[in-house]
Amino acid sequence: MKKVCFYARVKDKSLFNLVGFYAQDIKIFESLGYEVILVNSLKELLFCKADLYYAWWFGYGIFPLIVSKLKGKQFVVTGNIHTQDGGNLKDWFWLKRIAMILTMKYSSRTLFTSYTDMNRIEDLKLSNSEVVYHSVIENCATIDxxxxxxxxxxxxxxxxxxxxxxxxxxxxxxxxxxxxxxxxxxxxxxxxxxxxxxxxxxxxxxxxxxxxxxxxxxxxxxxxxxxxxxxxxxxxxxxxxxxxxxxxxxxxxxxxxxxxxxxxxxxxxxxxxxxxxxxxxxxxxxxxxxxxxxxxxxxxxxxxxxxxKYGFINRLNKFKSILETMEK
Missing domain, CATH: 3.40.50.2000 (Glycogen Phosphorylase B;)
Structure with a gap:
């Protein structure tokens, strides 16, 4: 079974299952036959043995990017460009901005959750970027x-x-x-x-x-x-x-x-x-x-x-297509 190192800078690993967009991507990798290794520290990341590296957030993605390059593995990153108060790439602290740019430019694939967000960095002219919309948990509730x-x-x-x-x-x-x-x-x-x-x-x-x-x-x-x-x-x-x-x-x-x-x-x-x-x-x-x-x-x-339109199966199929393309 292939392994994916799933990296996000969270304080507690329980958040991987509590935060919706983390949990759904974990489920996607599992559905595609991957063993998912959850990593939230640099020490774990350095010693993680995986076939694929995946990270949430472009700034922190610089760390798994470096590790993946050292180990000769593919790396996929996703996230958003905007700051907490709604600013764009130029509004991030300069050091983090550089990290974000390097991560997006040198990853195997850089995934955005909307065309609007991807267009915020069109000046970078990325050749490895794609839009993969978020998904919502399928609603099984009776609407009354x-x-x-x-x-x-x-x-x-x-x-x-x-x-x-x-x-x-x-x-x-x-x-x-x-x-x-x-x-x-x-x-x-x-x-x-x-x-x-x-x-x-x-x-x-x-x-x-x-x-x-x-x-x-x-x-x-x-x-x-x-x-x-x-x-x-x-x-x-x-x-x-x-x-x-x-x-x-x-x-x-x-x-x-x-x-x-x-x-x-x-x-x-x-x-x-x-x-x-x-x-x-x-x-x-x-x-x-x-x-x-x-x-x-x-x-x-x-x-x-x-x-x-934003059902789980749609994001899963998009991931499947991207990963299959990367393997060719």
Missing amino acids: NSIRKNIIVTITHLTKENIKRKMLLESIEAFSLIAKDIKDYKYYICGTVGSGLEDVKEKINQLNMNEQIIIKGKISDEEKKVLLLKSKIYLQPSTCEGFGLAIIEAASLGVPVVTNSEPCIKEINENSVEYGDTPAELGHALLRLIKDEKYWNDMQYKGLYKAK
Whole structure:
């Protein structure tokens, strides 16, 4: 059996199975007949014996790139270009930027999760790059709209950088603009709490929205699934995405999405979501879905249909094709 060294710079190896995009790529390699060796330290990486090296994230990919070259093995890397606050390649610290460029240029294959992200580095003129879209876990749940409650939900990490990138304060303002018209609705904000929590609380207090906006904090994957299945709308604009996996995950569970017209989001979702670029526009989009049942049903159908494009089998087949090409 062939072995793949799967490298990501995570603090704990349990995250390989907890973080969706790691877990799905592990499953892909296993489905293709590989023994997957999970590596999260440089020492392990140096002594790892494998037929193929695979890494998540271009900056840290410099380490498995060097090891693969020393051992004469193929190396595949994937990740996103943008910074945590939505910047591009030029916005990374110079040393990491150099590492990213070297990794992308000298890997056997450099994989991007969208054409939008790949085009951010078109000046590099990479000859080894391909787009392989993310996949969502196949939805086996029964979608029963009769159990849906008047809930709007956002799921995001509550760090200062992330609430800025995910436009969370703008989303809170958007909800507040229509709150008087939807007094029976609640807006749930879920996600691991961090450095941005106080900013979120302050915004809610300023707008006097404590009764309708509820910070639920961290939830498990199962809790997330249950919440989405009973919610009416998923609200998540963003200043910058490499794919926007959370949006497709929500759509796959029958939740119409309100987001903004960020280029990557538009590439992935096209007309299957509602767009708004300001709090007023986001609020209008929310209100339209709430007040027009037929339109809500139409958007649910479009979202479900679009999510099927990003099924697990599609990413698996793309990986299979790439690996077969590399073996020739």
